[in-house]
Amino acid sequence: MFGIQNYASFVAAIVIFQLIPGPGTLAILNATARNGIGAGMGAVVGTLVGDFIFMVAAAAGLAAFLTANPFFFQGLQWFGAGYLCWMGLQLLRAPIQPIELGEEQRKAGWVYFRQACMVSLTNPKVILFFVAFFPLFMRPDSSNTTLIAMMAHVTVISLVYQAGIVLIGNVVVRRLSAIPSARKLATRLAGLALVGFGIKLATNNR
Numbered sequence: 001m002f003g004i005q006n007y008a009s010f011v012a013a014i015v016i017f018q019l020i021p022g023p024g025t026l027a028i029l030n031a032t033a034r035n036g037i038g039a040g041m042g043a044v045v046g047t048l049v050g051d052f053i054f055m056v057a058a059a060a061g062l063a064a065f066l067t068a069n070p071f072f073f074q075g076l077q078w079f080g081a082g083y084l085c086w087m088g089l090q091l092l093r094a095p096i097q098p099i100e101l102g103e104e105q106r107k108a109g110w111v112y113f114r115q116a117c118m119v120s121l122t123n124p125k126v127i128l129f130f131v132a133f134f135p136l137f138m139r140p141d142s143s144n145t146t147l148i149a150m151m152a153h154v155t156v157i158s159l160v161y162q163a164g165i166v167l168i169g170n171v172v173v174r175r176l177s178a179i180p181s182a183r184k185l186a187t188r189l190a191g192l193a194l195v196g197f198g199i200k201l202a203t204n205n206r
Contacts, residue, residue, distance in 0.1 A: 003139065003146035004153075010137040014154055018161045023197045024050075027119045028162055030091070030190045031112035032169040040166035042109025043116035047162065048155055050120025055151045058130040078202065083122045085198035087115065091191030 001007040024047040032040030065072075120126070134150055 002149035002153075003143065004137050004150060005139050006137055010150070011153065011157070013133070014157045015161070018158060023119045023123065023194065024116060025162075025165065026190060026193055026197070027087075027112070027116040028165055029169050031109075031116065032166050033173045033190075035109075035112070037166055037170050038109045039112045040169065041163065042111070042113040044159065044162040044166060046113035046116030046118075047120050048158055049113075050117045051126065051158065052151070052155060053121065054127040055130050055154065058127045058134070059147055059151075079122055081198045081202035083118060083198070085195050085202075087119070088191040088194030088196075088198060091194065092188060094191075 004010050028040055028043040028047065031043035134147065137150065138146055
């Protein structure tokens, strides 16, 4: 279908990869918890834009450039690790008041769009993943149409899954808002997780 070989396996692989939590998922949950569905969807779009840029770049041959220039690739990794740690530290240091849901200082979805997009773009390993993943399901005579269809599948499936995370996360946040200190604990855990992702990425650079 669409020129994609082993179509069912291709779709299943995308779903499985989406189920593996990463910095992008955390950015979406954090945005939803802090400012609701609008902020969460802003983060979703940011993540999708970052991933789409990497998919296009992979198709354009940037992955080959990164592979041939390991110092440049490593520099991007260090930058990404630093950015994740910085975001995590901001959450760890942010003053959290015991306020009711809805009294959180409102931020535009654009703010969370930029944050999520940066989280996605500061993980250069994603572009190498797409380069390794797409050929597994392409025939030798595949055209550019097949590659476009594969990108569309990744984007649509990611959108559906991540939008679901936003809707479910919003319900959970509303229920937890009645529990004292739940919001503070969730924010601190999100900060620790982001710092952890950053340290893991930095450690893998060695």
